[in-house]
Amino acid sequence: MRIDKYLWCVRYYKTRNMVTEACKKNHITVNGIVAKPSKEVFPTDKITFRKDQITQIITVLDIPDNRVGAKLVDMYRKNETPPEVYAHLELLKLSKEHYRKTGAGRPTKKDRRDIDEFGNEIKTEDEIE
Template identity: 75%
Template sequence: MRVDKYLWCVRYFKTRNMVTELCKKNNVKVNGHVAKPSKEVFPADEISFRKDQISYTIKVLAIPESRVGAKLVDIYRQDTTSPEAFAHLELLKLSKEHYRKTGEGRPTKKDRRDLENYTTEFDAETNE
């Protein structure tokens, strides 16, 4: 089965076109080699790709006939992505929400001034 179809079948991407675009940008690797969308994958192959600031690594256990339900995905793949990657993503989300809550709109002029003051102070400290 093609790598783009496999990643779509095991529900890592919503459409095959998204996987194809990722492959064209050389962001999908099969067994450590950059893969084109048409690269065939077989059981025991290792696929690595980057999505949403997480570097996923999965091992192919079996080839599905077509797109499978979310409960059946674990039959066809083994996710070997490190838990630290998911923890890093959670930390990123929390750091973004620390300053400004989601849905509060655009930054104000005061926010811009505060940011400029912070960056100029930071630059002055590093230049000393």
């Protein structure tokens, strides 16, 4: 089965066109070799690809006939991505919440006072130590 069809069948990408674009950008490798969308995959192949700021590593267990349901995906692949990578992604999400929302405009006077007050609280805690 082609790599683009396989990654689409096991629900890592929403469309085959998205897989093709990832292949063209050299984001997908099979057994350490950069893959074209037409690259054939077989059981025991190790696929590494970058998606959503995570480098995912999966091993092909079996080849599905068609796109499979989310509950059946584990029959066709083994996820070997280390758990630290997912923890790092959660940390990235939490750090993005710190910044202002897009389209919120310039800070108001009250926002500015809150920011200054927050900075002063940090300084006072450091001075105590």
